[in-house]
Amino acid sequence: MSMDLLNIARTGVLASQSQLAVTSNNITNANTQGYHRQVAEQSSLESQRFGNSFYGAGTYVTDVKRIYNDYAARELRIGQTAMSQAETTQVKMSELDQLFSQIGKSVPQGLNDLFAGLNSLADLPDDLGIRGSLLGNADQIAKALNQMQSHLDGQMSQTNDQISAVTDRINEISKELGHLNQELMKSQGSDSQLLDKQDALIQELSQYAQVNVIPLESGAKSIMLGSAAMLVSGQISMQMGSTAGNPYPGELRITATTGDQSVAVDPAKMGGSLGALFQYRDETLIPAQLEMGQLALGIADTFNKAQSQGFDLNGNVGSDIFLDINDSKMSVGRVGGFETNTGNAALRVNIDDVSALTGGSYELTFTAPATYELKDSDTGTTTPLTLTGSQLTGGDGFSINIDSGAFASGDRFEIRPSSGAAAGIKVVMTDPKGIAAAGPTITADSANSGNTAIALNAMDASAPGFPGVGAQITFEIDTTTNSYEAFDAAGTSLGTGTYTAPTIDAFGMNFDVQSSAGALADRFTFDLSAAEGNNSNAVAMAKLNEAKLMAGGSSTLSDVYENTKLEVGGKAKAAEVALGTAEAVHSQAYARVQSESGVNLDEEAANLMRFQQAYQASARIMTTANEIFDTLFSSVR
Structure with missing residues (x-):
């Protein structure tokens, strides 16, 4: 029995030593990001029979278990994805809101100054100083729109850079997860440290996109992004890429590449910060650019038409103040052809009626033998177009000219009638006498x-x-x-x-x-x-400030900018509210994970004392066994 006591004491000391080691490791990693609490599980050794009774033979540590709740981890990933998406949206919308509220205020101010100049001209139509000042006001609004477009282009460039940076990081994580899966296959998924690293990478990945985790029997995990693209399959890592947009190269798209095969990924299914960047770009930034273009077209067309209704100081019919709305510099980006097109048609969009423009985009499709359809991207309404000669008519205030080439069945084009106008608008009149104040x-x-x-x-x-x-x-x-x-x-x-x-x-x-x-x-x-002192056309132009000239006669020129500004501001506020909600959900999910997998220092301190006492008690058994041996040996001497 004394030998049994020594064995039992030995197993107790070893088990307590293991428990102390695991507890100490928990304590030292309490602040390690992604660490999951570990527990050493003990079991009794098989009993031994002496006579008619069974006696315990001690204990042993069966396993060092990593505390991990798959459901809680999945909930945290979902919460992380939603919070990252809301956070990215809030940051981008806040930047755009600041742009329209601060830098963009020069646009309505410039428009007000232009109409104020017209009122002054109506009072003194022959005054060359006022005429020169009015041309300066026209140049001011043109440059304000140019500057606004430049800042919006900067937002586009910044968003593209962020998309590229996110995809680069996703690729790095993909490679690391592939290597970890390879190592975990060797240990059949029992290495807690590797599992913690794997879980931390997956958690980081969930910031960038929605993550679906598929556990494998080998201990590895396959990863899908947004139910759209397989990123990691066992030890094989795929790559995400950012390539030129289709049909507009400057609007990046993302692809998933395996070997030499690459397929486009639908960003709407991604979620996370990556999905938020695409959503911001496609649903807010591009529409804002087009609406600024719509305003530029409205200003240029309104004043050029007004000029053609009067006479200047030289006794001529008034000429254009601003660049013609269908000039090539005012129409950059109105047409984009998709890569899948097999025809060679070269198209040009001509603005026929600015008041009918919606500020949106359209998709033009051709089906042989002679079906041309225009689909409104906002409403989904499809309108058949009529081909007369080389011109397609039936659009909302615009027509499409086939300058050269021909369509092939299935060809598609994106049409943005107001694209490029805010960047291209400029004053072309140089002589103040050219202002047509008389009518x-x-x-x-x-x-x-x-x-x-x-x-x-x-x-x-x-x-x-x-x-x-x-x-x-x-x-x-x-x-x-x-x-x-x-x-x-x-x-x-x-x-x-x-x-x-x-x-x-x-x-x-x-x-x-x-x-x-x-x-x-x-x-x-x-x-x-054109009588001297005639100001009738200047008066008429000044009244255009209150005229419902845009959006089918429902908006003034100023309303176009204000409506865009209000829409951006509304989205910015909604993004702020959504972020607060997402943070609360994420916090709740994080607390649940921590309650199960996190290290509680108070609990670990109590365990440390308990296992220390167990160690000391087992050591005391060994001392007792030794004293028994000494007594036995002494009794037979």
Whole structure:
């Protein structure tokens, strides 16, 4: 029995020593990120029979177990993904909100200054100083839009850099997980330190994208990102990549590569900070850029049209103040062809009616033999287009010209009508005398029915038959047959014609006919004299500040910017609220993991004392056994 006592004491000392080692390791790693608490599990040695009784033979440590709750870890990963996504969104939206609220305030201020300058010009239409100042105001709003677009381009570049940085880190983690899986296969997943490293990497990975973990019998884990791409399969690591966008190269996309095969990954399925970056770029940043382009088109088109309705100080029909809205510098990026296209059609988008623009984007598809469809990316509405010659019509304020080449069935193009305008807008007028402050006088004949009215859209001095500044031209309009006849000041007929209601475009005069009922011969006379001090066109231009010129007649020029600013501000506030919610969920999940897998120093300190006492007690058994031996030996001497 004394020999048994020594063996029992020995097993107790060894077991207590193991318990002390595990407890000490827990204490020293209490602040180690990703460490999971370990527990040494003990069992009794098989009993031994002496006579008719069974006696215990001691204890041994069966396993050093890593405390890990798979469900709690999965909940934490989900919480981490949601929090990272919300955090990235909040940061990006806050940056954009600051951009519109602070730097962008020069846009509405510049627009206000431009209209204030027009009011001053209306008071003194011949003052060259005021005219020069007005051109300066026009240049100010153009440069404010240029600057705003430049900052938005900077946001795009920064977002692309962040996407590249995230994918690079994902690739590093993928390689590390592949190596860890290889090592874990050797130990059949029993090395706690390797498992902690693996779990820490997976937890970090969940910041960047949604992670699905697939445990393998070998102890390794396969990893999927966002249910869209396999990142790690056993010891094989895949690679994520960022490549040029399709159809716009400057808008990066991500791919998953295995060997020599690469496939595009849908960022909408990624989640995490990576998904948030794509969501911010595609759903907020690009629309904001297009809306700034819409405003630039509205400003340039509105004032250029207004110029064509009046006369300058040189006695000419007013010329453009801003670059023409369909100039190549104002239309960069309006069309993007997808890589899968097999045709060679070269397209150009022409803005026909700025007021009808939505500020959105569209997808143009061609199906042989002759089906052209335009799908609104925001509403999903599909509109058939009509091909006349080489022009496709039916878009919201724009038409599409096929400059060269031909479509192939299945070809797709992204159409962004307002793209490039905010970067391209600039003042082209250099002579202050060119501002058309004077306007023609339109007189309705006293014998008219009263059922019609007209509104001048533009004058074109280069058009055939234009009577010239200082002359008169009278139109006799029959709204029942949509026909007209024009007369000069002497009453001589200049010719007849028909028109498509409501617009008559003849003899260099473009105007709309507004009819409440049929009229056979209502006459309207245009006096094209540019009298000194005439300010009628300057007054009309100043009133454009309050005119509903945009978005189908529902918004003023100022409203376009303010609506974008409010939308960005609303999203920024929503992102802030969402972040608070996500942080609370993550905190709860983290607390649950810590309650099970984390090290509680108070508990470990108590265990340390308990195992120390057990060690001392086992050692005391050995002393007792030794004393028994001594007594036995002494008794037989």
